[in-house]
Amino acid sequence: MNYSGAEILIKSLEAENVDTIFGYPGGQVLPIYDALYDADIRHILCRHEQGAAHAADGYARATGRPGVCLATSGPGATNLVTGIANAHMDSVPLVAITGQVPWSLLGRDSFQEADITGITLPITKHSYLVRDPSELARIVKEAFYIATTGRPGPVLIDIPKDVSSTVNEYIVPEELHLPGYKPVSEADSWQVVEAAKAIAASERPVIYAGGGVIISGAHEELLRFAELLMAPVATTLMGLGGFPGTHPLSLGMLGMHGTKYANFAVCECDLLIAVGARFDDRVTGKLETFAHEAKVIHIDIDPAEIGKNVRVDIPVNGDVKIVLKQLMNVLQPRLGEAWREKIQMWKKEYPIDFCDNRELKPQAVIREIYRQTGGDARITTEVGQHQMWTAQYYTFSKPRSFISSGGLGTMGYGMPAAIGVQAGCPGDTVFDIAGDGSIQMNIQELCTAVNYELPINVAVMDNGFLGMVRQWQELFYNRRYSQTKLFNPDFVKLAEAYGAEGFRVTKRSELAPVLEQAIRSSKPVMIDFMVESEENVMPMVPPGESLSKMLG
Amino acid sequence: MTHTLAVLVENTPGILARVAGLFSRRGFNIDSLAVGRSEDPGISRMTIVVEGDDSILEQVTKQLHKLIDVIKITDVTRDDFVDRELVMIKVNTETSTRAEIMQLVDIFRARIVDVGPKSLTIEVTGYESKINAFENSLRPFGILEMVRTGKVAMLRGFKSITISDHQKREETN
Numbered sequence: 001m002n003y004s005g006a007e008i009l010i011k012s013l014e015a016e017n018v019d020t021i022f023g024y025p026g027g028q029v030l031p032i033y034d035a036l037y038d039a040d041i042r043h044i045l046c047r048h049e050q051g052a053a054h055a056a057d058g059y060a061r062a063t064g065r066p067g068v069c070l071a072t073s074g075p076g077a078t079n080l081v082t083g084i085a086n087a088h089m090d091s092v093p094l095v096a097i098t099g100q101v102p103w104s105l106l107g108r109d110s111f112q113e114a115d116i117t118g119i120t121l122p123i124t125k126h127s128y129l130v131r132d133p134s135e136l137a138r139i140v141k142e143a144f145y146i147a148t149t150g151r152p153g154p155v156l157i158d159i160p161k162d163v164s165s166t167v168n169e170y171i172v173p174e175e176l177h178l179p180g181y182k183p184v185s186e187a188d189s190w191q192v193v194e195a196a197k198a199i200a201a202s203e204r205p206v207i208y209a210g211g212g213v214i215i216s217g218a219h220e221e222l223l224r225f226a227e228l229l230m231a232p233v234a235t236t237l238m239g240l241g242g243f244p245g246t247h248p249l250s251l252g253m254l255g256m257h258g259t260k261y262a263n264f265a266v267c268e269c270d271l272l273i274a275v276g277a278r279f280d281d282r283v284t285g286k287l288e289t290f291a292h293e294a295k296v297i298h299i300d301i302d303p304a305e306i307g308k309n310v311r312v313d314i315p316v317n318g319d320v321k322i323v324l325k326q327l328m329n330v331l332q333p334r335l336g337e338a339w340r341e342k343i344q345m346w347k348k349e350y351p352i353d354f355c356d357n358r359e360l361k362p363q364a365v366i367r368e369i370y371r372q373t374g375g376d377a378r379i380t381t382e383v384g385q386h387q388m389w390t391a392q393y394y395t396f397s398k399p400r401s402f403i404s405s406g407g408l409g410t411m412g413y414g415m416p417a418a419i420g421v422q423a424g425c426p427g428d429t430v431f432d433i434a435g436d437g438s439i440q441m442n443i444q445e446l447c448t449a450v451n452y453e454l455p456i457n458v459a460v461m462d463n464g465f466l467g468m469v470r471q472w473q474e475l476f477y478n479r480r481y482s483q484t485k486l487f488n489p490d491f492v493k494l495a496e497a498y499g500a501e502g503f504r505v506t507k508r509s510e511l512a513p514v515l516e517q518a519i520r521s522s523k524p525v526m527i528d529f530m531v532e533s534e535e536n537v538m539p540m541v542p543p544g545e546s547l548s549k550m551l552g
Numbered sequence: 553m554t555h556t557l558a559v560l561v562e563n564t565p566g567i568l569a570r571v572a573g574l575f576s577r578r579g580f581n582i583d584s585l586a587v588g589r590s591e592d593p594g595i596s597r598m599t600i601v602v603e604g605d606d607s608i609l610e611q612v613t614k615q616l617h618k619l620i621d622v623i624k625i626t627d628v629t630r631d632d633f634v635d636r637e638l639v640m641i642k643v644n645t646e647t648s649t650r651a652e653i654m655q656l657v658d659i660f661r662a663r664i665v666d667v668g669p670k671s672l673t674i675e676v677t678g679y680e681s682k683i684n685a686f687e688n689s690l691r692p693f694g695i696l697e698m699v700r701t702g703k704v705a706m707l708r709g710f711k712s713i714t715i716s717d718h719q720k721r722e723e724t725n
Contacts, residue, residue: 117566118569121566121569121570121573122573122574122577125618125620126620127566129565129566146620178620179562179623179715180561180562180617180619180620180621180622180623180624181620302618303614303617304611304614304615304617304618307607307610307611308611
């Protein structure tokens, strides 16, 4: 049977069990949208291609299945770029499909032509420019395989219009032939043995768990591993939810805005076990003093991460879920009372807390969201102060419940991501915890949420500032608030104009009842929390400083 | 320390851009890069000369391996190897200097490939220090133009850098 390239594409997506695509039509994807018209795949029309990319990213992070976004050539494709870079930095399986001008016009600066495979070269795991419809089925299969295996990441497929409209035979691709791509799973046994020896010899171990724990589905293994060693666990921003925040061994988050006890524990440990984490500068602070008394074991699926930023004593290259099992097979339970007592003392002495004056503080809002959702909601965030407060005051205990732009730090990520999360997890309560700056970067997606009846809750921590930048200006630039004071629209009216419900909370007494109403509502809701304007995120490690030198 | 890497890649469009882009964005320095078809028509072979200590080389290798189309990387400098570079030099000649230049061509076992009224175009192959010495000896006459292919390298003896060898090794591992 013969099909158009576009039909082959849709058949190939169906073969990958794609149920949802986030996209935006345009000239060079007309054949693809025509084929979609009859397909069983749900298409969610976002209001900006960046929104489509973030929504697909949020869908992928919440469900663990690859997210798919679709855009036209030129500006459609370039609008995906931030979303693709975001997925690349946080290892999110994303398949981005773009239209391209026909081969006959390629390279002639044609209308809406952009070299998107060239533009995205540094921010994709792999990319394809399709030459012939006969390649399409194989390329789609490869793309999904590459995006989802090993260290996941975005793969781009650029399809010229003549390729999507030319008729060709559809042959289901057989075995993939990728001689240069062999993701690891098990670690070499000598690495496991070395790691086990170091663990047995350590007195003050700390587990430093990153997003790799969640990606590989290793949360249960991590819990058993930590309990076997009785070792405390500090997570990165991306690792939140990978270890229960309510567990006595949990140290919460480490790094720039981490808990004091997590940072003290890392400074004084004699063994640091990094599990699916990549020693980002926001985690390590000054590299020379980071865990300087410790041996370092680095467990990661990506060999290029091992030894990239810090000296590693024992590399363990493998899928963290499998490696943790390998380690537990050879390890004996241990106790380490003195070390745990010291950490308990730090926890008592330096709890994560804020000065609660019964005013409407952003931290109090987040604690109340936690209380009312019982920690069961899926939380997305934008980027800034509200993101850090969410990490500090919403105690995450389940994997894939905290969905945030970690590596790239993309303002405007949260709301489209929440749409993707809600589309992938229809029954769940979804919150986008936002700032009044970030929320306006993709505000148009509120229309998408209303359009598709996705009842997300958008909680805007409205302090009238680009809060995180203002905080740095306060601390490091003599309070010269250059371009950080915001003029805002009326968010309640704006929500209503889009067809969502809008609420405003100005007093602490209104917080609980309005939140209850929002969670009960079956419509998308936006709540404008008029929070204290110059609250700071504390504690804080000043940039480039040692973790032991925390402010606040 | 200079390392010479033999990199086998799938012969796909864009692979050169992927490799070159990787070096520039990660801040690695390439001394030279030569590409061409290998004994297998589907596989291209790149010879990349890179400057850096062991930790840089480790990162270069690991990052290169992350490219899907890169199949195999061998640091030939860790073994016995031969390397060669081909250079063409167009040198200014006067009637008075022509003989002297032709003598140098003989000494360096180079070849004259084109003769003009006021110039000679000379081809020379060899290892780097020989080529540098030849270039320096021609410099006083006035080098009008020079083009170098970049280094290519191969292991000595029966050992070879091929894909089937790679697959065989993987099966035994």
